[in-house]
Amino acid sequence: MIPYPAPLLGVGGARTGLPGVHLLEVQDVNGNTYFWSDRGTEAWPSVLRGESQLFVPWLLAAGPFVYNRSQVTNAGSFTVQNVSGTSLARDVETILRATTLEGAVFVYRYWNAAAQAAWIYLDGTLTLSGATDDTATFRSKPFINEAEDEAPMEQYCETCQLNWGGPRCGSTEPTECSYSFQTCQVVERPMISLNSYEKNYGETTDPSPLLVINRSRRI
Amino acid sequence: MPASDILNPTADWQEALQDSMCPDYGFARRRANTKLAVKPVGSTPWTRDTQNTGHSFPLSWIQRSWLCVQRLKWYYERYEDGFFTIIDWDGGGRHFVGRFTGDFPMVQVGNGMWNVQNLTFEEMPEVAMVKYPDDWDHDAIRVYAFNDFGDQKLAVLSNAMPGWAPNARSIAGIAVTTMDNPGAAGNAGDWGCYEYKGYGFKLYLMKGPEFGQCTVSLDGNEVGGTIDCYAAVDEGPQMVLMQQNVSLDFHRVQVNVSAAKNASATAPTISWHSLEVMR
Numbered sequence: 001m002i003p004y005p006a007p008l009l010g011v012g013g014a015r016t017g018l019p020g021v022h023l024l025e026v027q028d029v030n031g032n033t034y035f036w037s038d039r040g041t042e043a044w045p046s047v048l049r050g051e052s053q054l055f056v057p058w059l060l061a062a063g064p065f066v067y068n069r070s071q072v073t074n075a076g077s078f079t080v081q082n083v084s085g086t087s088l089a090r091d092v093e094t095i096l097r098a099t100t101l102e103g104a105v106f107v108y109r110y111w112n113a114a115a116q117a118a119w120i121y122l123d124g125t126l127t128l129s130g131a132t133d134d135t136a137t138f139r140s141k142p143f144i145n146e147a148e149d150e151a152p153m154e155q156y157c158e159t160c161q162l163n164w165g166g167p168r169c170g171s172t173e174p175t176e177c178s179y180s181f182q183t184c185q186v187v188e189r190p191m192i193s194l195n196s197y198e199k200n201y202g203e204t205t206d207p208s209p210l211l212v213i214n215r216s217r218r219i
Numbered sequence: 220m221p222a223s224d225i226l227n228p229t230a231d232w233q234e235a236l237q238d239s240m241c242p243d244y245g246f247a248r249r250r251a252n253t254k255l256a257v258k259p260v261g262s263t264p265w266t267r268d269t270q271n272t273g274h275s276f277p278l279s280w281i282q283r284s285w286l287c288v289q290r291l292k293w294y295y296e297r298y299e300d301g302f303f304t305i306i307d308w309d310g311g312g313r314h315f316v317g318r319f320t321g322d323f324p325m326v327q328v329g330n331g332m333w334n335v336q337n338l339t340f341e342e343m344p345e346v347a348m349v350k351y352p353d354d355w356d357h358d359a360i361r362v363y364a365f366n367d368f369g370d371q372k373l374a375v376l377s378n379a380m381p382g383w384a385p386n387a388r389s390i391a392g393i394a395v396t397t398m399d400n401p402g403a404a405g406n407a408g409d410w411g412c413y414e415y416k417g418y419g420f421k422l423y424l425m426k427g428p429e430f431g432q433c434t435v436s437l438d439g440n441e442v443g444g445t446i447d448c449y450a451a452v453d454e455g456p457q458m459v460l461m462q463q464n465v466s467l468d469f470h471r472v473q474v475n476v477s478a479a480k481n482a483s484a485t486a487p488t489i490s491w492h493s494l495e496v497m498r
Contacts, residue, residue, distance in 0.1 A: 021261075039261035057262030081257040083265040087362075087414040088374035088471070090267070133269065134257050 007115035020119055021111045022062045023055060024078055026126065028104040034095070036080055038062075045116070047107040058084070058091075060135060062108060065122055075140055076108065076122050077129065082136045092136050101126050101138065108140075154191065160184065161191045222304050222316045222349050226294055230308040238287035241308055242278035248310060249275045250498075253416065263368055268416040273342030273467045274315060276305075280335040288325050288333040295319045295338070302343040313358075314350045317342040344467040351464045352418050352497050362415060363493045364398040373398050373491055374412045379405030386490065390455050395492065397456075400476050402431040402487030407478035411491050414471045418497035419463040422472060424490060427453035431480035431487025435460050436473045448489065449481035456492035463497070 025048045026034040033048055037055035046053040058080045065076035085091040095101065104126045109118035122140060129139040154161040160179040162169040171177065171185040184190045227240035251272040258264035280291060294303060298318040307313050320341045326334045352358055364373035365385065375383035375398065386399040400409050422435060430448035434441055443460045450457075472494055480487035 037261075038259040040263065057259040060257060060259055081259065081265050083255055083257050083267045084370060085267075086374035087372045088412055134255050134267075 005115070005117040007117045008112060008119065011112060011115045018113045021113060022059050023109045023111050024059050024062065024080075025049075025053075025107045026101065026104050027106075028095075028099045028101055030099045032095075032099060044111065047109070048105075062110070065120065074122060074124065074142060077137060077139045078106075078108065078126075079135050079137045081134065082131065083134050096128075102128060106138075106140065156191065156193050158193055162189070220347055221298070221301050222347050224298075225304040225306060225314075225349070226291075227306055227308070230306075236284060236286045236290065238284040240287060240290065242276075243281050244309065246276050246278050248307070249277075251275060268469070271344040271416055271468045273317070273344055275317075275342065276307075276315075276340045277337045278335075278340055279337055280333075282328065282332045282334065285331060285333060288335055291335055291338070292323055292325060295323045302346050304349055305340055311354060311357075313352055313354070314348055315340070315342050316346050316348050342467065346466055348464075348466065351466075353463055355421070355495065355497065359421070359495045359497045360417075361493050361495050362413065363395070364411075364413075364491050365396045371398075372413065374414075375400075375410070376412075377406065377409050379403060379409070382406065382409055383411060395456075397425060398491040399425075400489045402476050402478050402480070402489050404478055406476050409476040409478075410473050411489075412471055412473040413494050414469055415494065415496045416467075416469055416498075418467055419461070419465040420470070420472055420497065421458045421495040422460040422474070423456040423492040423495065424448050424459045424474070425455065425488075425492055426450040426457040426459070427455075428484060429486040429488055431484060431489055432477040433489050434475045434477060436471075436475065437462060437465070438471055439473075445477065447481050449484040451483070458495075465497075 021044065022038045023044055024036045025046055026036070027048055028034075035046060035053045035055040036058040037044065038059045039055070039057060041054055041056050043052040044055050045051075059078065060081055061079040063076055065074070067074050080092060082090050082092040085094060106124060106126050108120070108122045110120035111118050124140040124142050126138040127141050128136065130137045158180070160177070164176045164179070165171050168189070169186060170189055173185045177183040177185050181190055181192050181194065184192070230239065230241050232239050251270070251274070253268050253270040253272050254266045255269045256264045256266045280287060302316050302318050304314050304316050307315065317340055320339045324336055324338065326336070328334050362372065364371065366372050371385075377383055377400070381401060383398050383400050386397045388395050388397055398411055400406055400411070424430070424433070424446070426448050427450050430450070432445055432447050434445055435443050442462060446459045448459065474489060474491060476489050478487055
């Protein structure tokens with residue numbers, strides 16, 4: 001069961017009350033933080049900083065949000081104004097020129113000021129999904145997305161895939177190996193398929209077929 | 220230049236035309252709204268000029284002579300791909316350069332008279348004028364380093380720390396925020412730049428014993444030479460440069476800090492007060 005914040009219970013059924021405030025906090029990949037709301041410049045409690053921050057009125061629209069009780073699929077979008085700034089440069093343009101909001105961490109709350117609690121909460125990372133001459137729209141992405149994990153492309157084969165002398169290899173020998181098991185200088189680490197080499201290890205009990213390996217092969 | 224071709228050089232009756240080329244009374248002097256505005260639900264709106272469009276007038280010539288309408292049509296045809304000048308004699312004699320747009324609605328109404336009703340004249344940006352607008356008391360507006368909401372509109376660049384910084388001042392009892400630069404050796408090349416939509420401008424910088432020297436460029440071209448903001452006594456904001464003959468367009472006025480001062484000055488500070496812009 002998802003616990004319902006106790007302060008909201010008291011105001012949840014009230015027929016009148018303060019309208020909610022959209023609060024969006026963003027921290028870009030360089031560590032800069034931005035605090036945006038749909039109200040005039042005002043201090044609101046911040047999640048990213050843990051203390052009150054001035055939220056500037058940049059947020060034009062938030063949502064719709066889709067919750068699927070799964071961190072991977074929670075999603076929403078945010079539209080911020082792209083008009084403010086000096087007479088030469090717009091604020092959003094200046095931010096995007098100096099850093100990037102692609103992959104920036106965000107925390108969004110639909111905040112009930114009377115209860116000091118959020119009706120709606122969403123966090124994740126941002127991606128720029130569109131811009132017009134006066135707005136910029138960001139879409140939320142989850143923190144965890146395996147499809148975006150980057151890993152080195154390696155093949156598990158009879159030729160070692162590690163860089164000689166690199167951190168994963170760990171060799172401190174003066175001469176380079178031949179990227180084979182026979183020439184390996186750190187035998188506990190080679191990334192090599194121990195195939196059944198021709199007679200080198202005596203008769204194998206492994207039922208895998210024997211392959212003739214040209215040991216002079218190097219990459 | 221085409222601007223010197225004036226549709227109605229005089230407000231008087233022209234014997235040769237048996238008429239006057241001035242349009243009828245009572246037309247709307249429209250100025251296109253070029254402000255882009257967005258407004259968060261609980262805040263003041265953000266605005267920005269996005270077009271250099273100028274004025275437009277729906278003009279009518281009712282019960283006019285054939286010669287008058289003939290000449291109007293010639294202006295319509297000749298300057299479809301060009302521009303000419305029209306003078307608003309009733310509106311203070313201000314010149315406008317532009318051309319007629321839309322179709323040309325000439326209608327014969329009998330007795331040799333013709334009507335041309337609601338012909339649109341549209342002002343043209345970026346072109347030269349015979350006489351640039353000069354009613355600074357009524358047509359010009361003042362823009363400051365910060366707008367009325369406190370948002371910084373003056374773009375600044377600093378090569379050194381400290382660079383430009385806002386300075387809350389009380390000038391004749393009125394609270395004003397200027398943008399100041401210390402003008403130290405490392406500040407040479409610092410600039411403050413304001414982009415506006417309009418015609419000419421008057422630049423106001425603070426003058427007094429502690430102010431130094433700068434140069435000013437308009438759209439990247441230096442104008443006015445070196446400006447010395449030194450004065451023996453505190454004079455407050457003073458007009459240090461005026462450029463009146465500037466066409467309607469977006470313009471950038473940039474104050475470049477020289478990091479130099481008059482021998483009598485106590486400091487080389489440069490302080491941006493405001494820009495008066497002709498609209």
